[in-house]
Amino acid sequence: MTAAIVCSDLSFSWPDGTPVLSGLTASFGPGRTGLIGVNGSGKSTLLRLIAGELHPGSGQVQADGDVGYLPQAITLGAHRTVSDLLGIIAARAALHAIEAGQVGEEVFAAIGDDWDVEERARAWLDRLGLDVTLDDRVEQLSGGETVLAALAALFLRRPGILLLDEPTNNLDLDGRERLYDAVASWTGVMVIVSHDRELLGLVDQIADLSAGSIRMYGGNLAAYEELLAAEQAAAERAVSVAEADVRRERRDVAEAQTKQARRDRQGRKLAESGSLPRIVAHARKRHAQESAGRSRELHAALLLAQPAPQLLLLDEPTNNLDMASVRQLSQALEGYRGAIIVASHDLPFLRSAGITRWLRLDRHAGLTAIEPP
Numbered sequence: 096m097t098a099a100i101v102c103s104d105l106s107f108s109w110p111d112g113t114p115v116l117s118g119l120t121a122s123f124g125p126g127r128t129g130l131i132g133v134n135g136s137g138k139s140t141l142l143r144l145i146a147g148e149l150h151p152g153s154g155q156v157q158a159d160g161d162v163g164y165l166p167q168a169i170t171l172g173a174h175r176t177v178s179d180l181l182g183i184i185a186a187r188a189a190l191h192a193i194e195a196g197q198v199g200e201e202v203f204a205a206i207g208d209d210w211d212v213e214e215r216a217r218a219w220l221d222r223l224g225l226d227v228t229l230d231d232r233v234e235q236l237s238g239g240e241t242v243l244a245a246l247a248a249l250f251l252r253r254p255g256i257l258l259l260d261e262p263t264n265n266l267d268l269d270g271r272e273r274l275y276d277a278v279a280s281w282t283g284v285m286v287i288v289s290h291d292r293e294l295l296g297l298v299d300q301i302a303d304l305s306a307g308s309i310r311m312y313g314g315n316l317a318a319y320e321e322l323l324a325a326e327q328a329a330a331e332r333a334v335s336v337a338e339a340d341v342r343r344e345r346r347d348v349a350e351a352q353t354k355q356a357r358r359d360r361q362g363r364k365l366a367e368s369g370s371l372p373r374i375v376a377h378a379r380k381r382h383a384q385e386s387a388g389r390s391r392e393l394h395a396a397l398l399l400a401q402p403a404p405q406l407l408l409l410d411e412p413t414n415n416l417d418m419a420s421v422r423q424l425s426q427a428l429e430g431y432r433g434a435i436i437v438a439s440h441d442l443p444f445l446r447s448a449g450i451t452r453w454l455r456l457d458r459h460a461g462l463t464a465i466e467p468p
């Protein structure tokens with residue numbers, strides 16, 4: 096896609112310093128783009144910047160082609176007749192001069208290739224439903240007719256890029272229908288600012304200006320709204336999943352805390368009775384101190400200590416542990432990368448702990464290396 100309009104890092108503030116756009120980057124390609132955004136988001140300002148009516152404080156606007164612009168609030172300026180408004184006074188005068196027998200070079204120059212300019216002008220006025228002659232005075236036109244006449248002038252000029260700012264606001268139903276037809280058959284680049292749902296149904300893409308940046312969506316307003324609805328539904332699903340997660344997490348924490356409190360009680364009893372290994376007792380005590388929040392299992396707390404211990408001495412670590420705790424200890428040891436010396440009679444535990452060297456301590460023979468039992 097070759098972009099016809101490129102806005103690079105565009106910033107604009109009003110003379111009183113109020114910023115409207117800051118660092119906006121966007122491009123508009125061929126076809127019709129509907130530019131939407133809440134009131135005051137800067138849509139009209141952006142069109143005026145593209146049209147060259149305003150100049151950016153920094154950044155650039157590049158428009159690849161002749162730009163035609165229909166302002167949101169049309170002022171007819173000094174135009175006196177419909178011909179004047181359509182910009183065809185000189186060409187018409189030249190045509191009439193030739194009809195009157197004048198053949199000077201400047202007369203042909205004024206016409207250029209536009210020999211049929213009167214017919215084309217008339218055709219556009221008819222097409223837009225304007226019941227006026229080329230010589231009618233513009234102050235006789237109603238608000239809606241003024242918009243249509245300004246549109247006729249633009250369509251007649253055939254600019255490569257057409258910018259329309261809320262073109263249907265002042266139009267009655269008939270005027271709107273005629274504009275929709277003209278927009279639908281226009282083949283150049285068109286950027287239309289509008290809230291008119293029917294008009295936005297005709298565009299090829301939607302540009303959503305919000306919080307100073309533009310997001311582009313392929314397709315018309317209906318496609319855009321469908322996508323937003325899907326995004327909304329996905330966001331709502333994500334929220335309810337997250338809520339369920341939070342509920343589950345709270346329940347887990349409460350359960351873990353209850354369990355931990357029970358273990359701590361048991362641990363204290365065992366420690367008092369002297370049957371709990373010291374290292375475990377120590378870990379359990381420390382863990383009890385840090386058991387706020389999500390419960391870490393006893394041995395994990397030991398093994399996952401920061402910094403991790405490089406050597407662990409475990410003296411009959413499983414003696415007082417229930418099966419679940421033994422499993423947890425094995426799992427924790429699996430992830431442990433330091434050295435372990437463990438004294439134990441618990442063969443299943445030792446096998447699961449990833450022991451690499453087995454030693455037997457014998458009262459008479461002393462310490463000897465053995466095959467894994």
Ligand SMILES: Nc1ncnc2c1ncn2[C@@H]1O[C@H](COP(=O)(O)OP(=O)(O)O)[C@@H](O)[C@H]1O
Pocket residue numbers: 109113115132133134135136137138139140141
């Ligand atoms: N001539 C101006 N001078 C100062 N502020 C303006 C002028 N025109 C518009 N604004 C302000 O600039 C902001 C953007 O306006 P505008 O581009 O017209 O928004 P939109 O067309 O999206 O409704 C608004 O806050 C508006 O009040």
Ligand SMILES: [Mg+2]
Pocket residue numbers: 138139140167260
């Ligand atoms: Mg506006």
